[in-house]
Amino acid sequence: MRYLSAIYCIVFLGLANNVLARTVFVNDQLRVGVRPQPSQVVAPIGVVLTGMKLDVLEHKPPFIKIRTKKGLEGWIKDIYVTDKVPAILRLKDVEKQQKKFLSKMAEVEKTRAALEEANLILNNQIDVLKKERAELQRSNAIQTISNVRPEKGMTIAWLIAAMVIGFLVGYFWHRHQSMKRLGGLRI
Numbered sequence: 001m002r003y004l005s006a007i008y009c010i011v012f013l014g015l016a017n018n019v020l021a022r023t024v025f026v027n028d029q030l031r032v033g034v035r036p037q038p039s040q041v042v043a044p045i046g047v048v049l050t051g052m053k054l055d056v057l058e059h060k061p062p063f064i065k066i067r068t069k070k071g072l073e074g075w076i077k078d079i080y081v082t083d084k085v086p087a088i089l090r091l092k093d094v095e096k097q098q099k100k101f102l103s104k105m106a107e108v109e110k111t112r113a114a115l116e117e118a119n120l121i122l123n124n125q126i127d128v129l130k131k132e133r134a135e136l137q138r139s140n141a142i143q144t145i146s147n148v149r150p151e152k153g154m155t156i157a158w159l160i161a162a163m164v165i166g167f168l169v170g171y172f173w174h175r176h177q178s179m180k181r182l183g184g185l186r187i
Contacts, residue, residue: 034074038063046072051089054081 033044038060048054048068058065063075145156179185 030080032076032080034066034068034072034076036074038065038075045074048072048076051086 030050032048034046034048035042035044046068048066052068054066054068056064057067057073059078060075062077062079064078064081065073065075066081067073
């Protein structure tokens with residue numbers, strides 16, 4: 001029984017710790033005091049902010065001596081600096097890239113719309129030209145037929161009649177030749 005109550009106490013304490021635990025995050029916005037000496041006791045002579053580029057001049061753990069672009073030199077704790085670009089600056093770069101891509105996308109969309117409109121206009125022009133071509137071919141055919149004069153040669157009707165007569169003569173001649181070969185047998 002003692003062991004059972006001890007197990008209940010351990011389980012209860014484990015659950016109680018999980019209920020009291022919270023998840024917190026460190027703020028990316030930092031303001032670090034720059035001191036003239038590597039000590040927390042000395043009052044700061046300036047401030048550096050998140051994202052500022054600093055030149056490291058000297059390192060005495062846990063402090064580093066830095067120089068800003070404006071020429072401010074002093075000491076700060078090395079836990080406040082990193083070799084990686086802070087998240088806020090990376091986010092600003094991503095936002096700039098997003099703006100560029102959105103503007104390019106808007107330009108591409110305008111170009112696409114203009115090309116679609118031009119394509120529609122060109123398709124309409126093609127349809128009109130096809131109709132004009134068909135009309136010209138029809139008028140040329142009518143003019144060609146009307147330009148055929150009987151006094152300059154045979155008409156189309158005479159040509160067709162001559163072709164039919166030629167065909168019939170050829171057919172009967174072939175039939176006659178086949179019957180000769182077969183001894184009068186008709187095919």
